[in-house]
Amino acid sequence: MTTPPRTPDGRYIVVDGVLWRATRPDLSDDAREALVKALMSARRAVGQARDDPAALKAARAGVDAAKVALGERGPVWWDDGAPDLNRHKVANSPYAGWWAETTEGLSTSPGGG
Helix, strand or coil: CCCCCECCCCCEEEECCEEEECCCCCCCHHHHHHHHHHHHHHHHHHHHCCCCHHHHHHHHHHHHHHHHHHCCCCCCCCCCCCCCCCCCEHHHCCCHHHHHHHHHHHHHCCCCC
């Protein structure tokens, strides 16, 4: 699995040209690993609970709780007042220039598009 590009400030990863909030950098490796395991468990529970509305609601709440704890949802984890650009197209964001340079480098590198 390829690691997606991360914005220079570390706040976002870029997947298919869309900004997604990155995991909080202040988490210890152990805490991050535990939260990712909780997230994967909750996602499995979502898949298993499709025919049970109460179980589905609980499983989705578990996914949300893990994503908030990881910093990928909920209040932003940075404190400089910058807006949250989660789910915005990177080309329409303040990262557009960086992205243009990055994608140019990706397309000309060996194995790039």
